[in-house]
Amino acid sequence: MLKLERRATPSSIMSVASPLLAAVGMLITGFVLFKVLGKDPVEAFYLFFVKPVSTTYGIGELLLKTTPLLLCGLGLALGFRANVWNIGAEGQLTMGAIAGGGVALWFGDSESAFALPLMLLAGVLGGMAWAAIPAFLRTRFNTNEILVTLMLVYISQLVLSWLVHGPWRDPQGLNYPQSQGFGDAETMSILISGTRVTWGIVYALGLALVAWIFSQKTFAGFRMQVAGLAPAAAAYAGFSEKRNIWIALMICGATAGLAGVCEVAGPIGRLQQQISPGYGFAAIIVAWIGRLHPIGVVFGALLMSLLYLGGEAAQMGMGLPSAITGLFQGLLLFYLLAADLFITFRLKRVAPVEVNTLKPPVRAETAA
Amino acid sequence: MNPIVPMIASTVVAATPLIYAALGETVVERSGVLNLGIEGMMLIGAVTGFATTYATGSAALGFLAAACAAVALSLLFGFLTLNLQTNQVATGLALTLFGIGLSAFVGYNYAGLPVNRLTPITIPGLTAIPVVGDLLFHYDIMVYLSIALFVGVQWFLTKSRTGLTLRAIGESPSVAHSIGKSVLKTRYLAVMFGGAMAGIAGAYLSLVQTPMWVEGMSAGKGWIALALVVFGTWKPTRIVVGAYLFGGVTQFQLFAQGFGLPIPTEFLSMLPYAATIIVLVIICRDPKTILLNQPASLGRSFHSAA
Numbered sequence: 001m002l003k004l005e006r007r008a009t010p011s012s013i014m015s016v017a018s019p020l021l022a023a024v025g026m027l028i029t030g031f032v033l034f035k036v037l038g039k040d041p042v043e044a045f046y047l048f049f050v051k052p053v054s055t056t057y058g059i060g061e062l063l064l065k066t067t068p069l070l071l072c073g074l075g076l077a078l079g080f081r082a083n084v085w086n087i088g089a090e091g092q093l094t095m096g097a098i099a100g101g102g103v104a105l106w107f108g109d110s111e112s113a114f115a116l117p118l119m120l121l122a123g124v125l126g127g128m129a130w131a132a133i134p135a136f137l138r139t140r141f142n143t144n145e146i147l148v149t150l151m152l153v154y155i156s157q158l159v160l161s162w163l164v165h166g167p168w169r170d171p172q173g174l175n176y177p178q179s180q181g182f183g184d185a186e187t188m189s190i191l192i193s194g195t196r197v198t199w200g201i202v203y204a205l206g207l208a209l210v211a212w213i214f215s216q217k218t219f220a221g222f223r224m225q226v227a228g229l230a231p232a233a234a235a236y237a238g239f240s241e242k243r244n245i246w247i248a249l250m251i252c253g254a255t256a257g258l259a260g261v262c263e264v265a266g267p268i269g270r271l272q273q274q275i276s277p278g279y280g281f282a283a284i285i286v287a288w289i290g291r292l293h294p295i296g297v298v299f300g301a302l303l304m305s306l307l308y309l310g311g312e313a314a315q316m317g318m319g320l321p322s323a324i325t326g327l328f329q330g331l332l333l334f335y336l337l338a339a340d341l342f343i344t345f346r347l348k349r350v351a352p353v354e355v356n357t358l359k360p361p362v363r364a365e366t367a368a
Numbered sequence: 369m370n371p372i373v374p375m376i377a378s379t380v381v382a383a384t385p386l387i388y389a390a391l392g393e394t395v396v397e398r399s400g401v402l403n404l405g406i407e408g409m410m411l412i413g414a415v416t417g418f419a420t421t422y423a424t425g426s427a428a429l430g431f432l433a434a435a436c437a438a439v440a441l442s443l444l445f446g447f448l449t450l451n452l453q454t455n456q457v458a459t460g461l462a463l464t465l466f467g468i469g470l471s472a473f474v475g476y477n478y479a480g481l482p483v484n485r486l487t488p489i490t491i492p493g494l495t496a497i498p499v500v501g502d503l504l505f506h507y508d509i510m511v512y513l514s515i516a517l518f519v520g521v522q523w524f525l526t527k528s529r530t531g532l533t534l535r536a537i538g539e540s541p542s543v544a545h546s547i548g549k550s551v552l553k554t555r556y557l558a559v560m561f562g563g564a565m566a567g568i569a570g571a572y573l574s575l576v577q578t579p580m581w582v583e584g585m586s587a588g589k590g591w592i593a594l595a596l597v598v599f600g601t602w603k604p605t606r607i608v609v610g611a612y613l614f615g616g617v618t619q620f621q622l623f624a625q626g627f628g629l630p631i632p633t634e635f636l637s638m639l640p641y642a643a644t645i646i647v648l649v650i651i652c653r654d655p656k657t658i659l660l661n662q663p664a665s666l667g668r669s670f671h672s673a674a
Contacts, residue, residue, distance in 0.1 A: 085457060137645070143652045146404070146457070147595050151641040154588050162634035284461060321476035323583070326469025330408075333462040334444070337454040 060195020088149025090280025096257025099126025127257015392565025404460025408467020417571025442563025
């Protein structure tokens with residue numbers, strides 16, 4: 001008989017192995033799913049996971065989609081570590097895109113060298129401003145940030161929709177809900193020729209390094225980690241909970257806002273009704289898969305980006321809806337949560353007990 | 369005809385899915401479990417209900433199938449959080465993300481197809497009364513069942529013995545466990561009930577409100593239901609009142625059009641989301657309100673080693 005037993009100390013091996021186990025679980029489920037749908041699983045796997053990245057252009061696309069996922073994932077991971085449940089990175093991304101796009105439209109046909117830096121700055125500030133709302137409401141009015149950040153996603157998307165249907169609509173755009181295209185001075189330059197990947201990925205990777213230094217080497221990062229792992233200890237040490245909440249939300253607002261402006265100043269090149277196919281939500285999974293660790297998040301973002309590419313390929317090559325991406329993403333997170341059990345527990349073989357011992361029942365209540 | 373009557377009627381229809389989802393979640397949370405997956409379960413309910421009714425022509429079967437599908441999803445949540453003791457917040461989010469993906473995948477071929485709206489029932493003699501008949505006796509059966517659900521949940525939580533056990537488990541699972549109550553069983557049943565209600569709420573969207581299947585059609589209603597539970601301080605009566613208020617807010621668009629207000633539709637569509645934030649701020653402003661009303665063990669795993 002197998003029994004779950006709590007480990008004396010959490011297993012560090014399992015904490016790295018569990019995302020891999022989750023990925024394997026997802027692949028097995030995907031295999032079965034393709035089989036059930038009447039597709040040849042081997043061919044489907046090739047089309048989904050290998051073919052999209054078999055060309056230079058494909059690698060470029062992978063890095064292109066990795067950029068927003070990585071940026072949002074980094075910010076979210078820092079927050080989740082401190083028990084700040086910001087799930088509205090999608091909204092902060094949208095606001096970043098709006099703010100950066102607004103600056104681009106203001107510059108118009110100007111060739112100014114300030115255009116792009118100011119756009120990026122505006123994007124960062126836009127995301128931060130949007131994240132400041134839940135931070136203020138949580139610290140001042142004790143309002144749950146999960147619900148507030150999520151509601152703000154819907155509001156930001158409606159603001160964007162209003163702008164591209166109304167004041168910012170391109171007069172020459174044949175009534176399409178989109179703004180004027182940005183000029184060269186308002187577009188990020190291409191990193192690898194022959195692809196669409198921009199310098200955004202370099203910024204994102206640089207920020208991953210910065211985030212690693214912040215969380216591992218600074219006192220502020222340490223305070224946030226303690227607040228997440230042992231809130232009581234953090235309070236006893238006098239670490240301000242409010243400061244942690246503000247830092248967590250401001251950082252995520254900044255990175256998500258940057259992600260948004262990198263999208264509109266990069267592959268999209270204008271403001272339009274849809275900026276992101278749910279990068280901000282997928283980044284939640286990226287953060288968990290990456291173990292809330294900046295370096296792990298890089299790998300998580302690459303994997304998630306591959307799932308997006310695979311979904312697109314499945315739609316074109318197999319006639320499957322691209323929503324299969326969302327399905328795989330959800331599965332991955334479920335498997336990860338289940339596999340994480342083995343970080344704190346282990347399976348132990350126990351012999352069936354014959355004698356009824358008069359041991360008092362042991363109870364334990366663990367905080368989630 | 370008086371324009372106020374159709375406005376109130378549409379408010380009631382808008383509030384009904386919120387009532388189902390929020391009352392279901394109330395029972396879940398009173399047992400100490402926080403399920404953030406309502407949005408995902410609603411979408412699964414919406415697509416299952418739609419597909420079933422499309423295939424069979426029976427709305428009753430549609431609602432039944434929707435409830436069953438959402439219960440299946442809630443069992444997954446239950447297994448992870450109750451057996452494997454995963455973090456309830458993270459697992460609920462996973463459930464929502466999974467539900468969004470799965471429903472979009474399953475519903476791909478159903479997008480844009482028509483289905484007959486569940487028609488309002490007519491009660492001989494009563495529906496024909498002017499104004500009052502339209503206001504009170506001209507809704508679909510699910511509206512009346514939502515009232516019955518409210519009465520049932522209210523009675524269950526305040527008057528029944530099982531309801532008392534459930535609340536005790538929500539306050540202190542270890543104490544309930546020590547007097548021989550099964551925490552696991554009660555919480556499983558609560559989670560399943562919450563799942564069934566979320567599924568019905570979702571099917572109400574795709575069979576009555578819209579009626580068709582659109583990807584991501586719940587548009588945050590699952591999250592608004594979660595906010596309603598907090599707004600109603602975990603009490604069914606307040607939650608139902610809150611749901612009707614929110615139903616009114618979502619129908620404000622009709623009011624504004626009726627009065628010819630020159631506000632862009634996007635801003636009117638923002639109202640329910642903005643209202644949710646405002647309402648949460650008002651309720652949570654005083655930490656005591658939450659402390660006194662929130663089930664004490666909400667969101668915490670319970671591990672019995674005995």
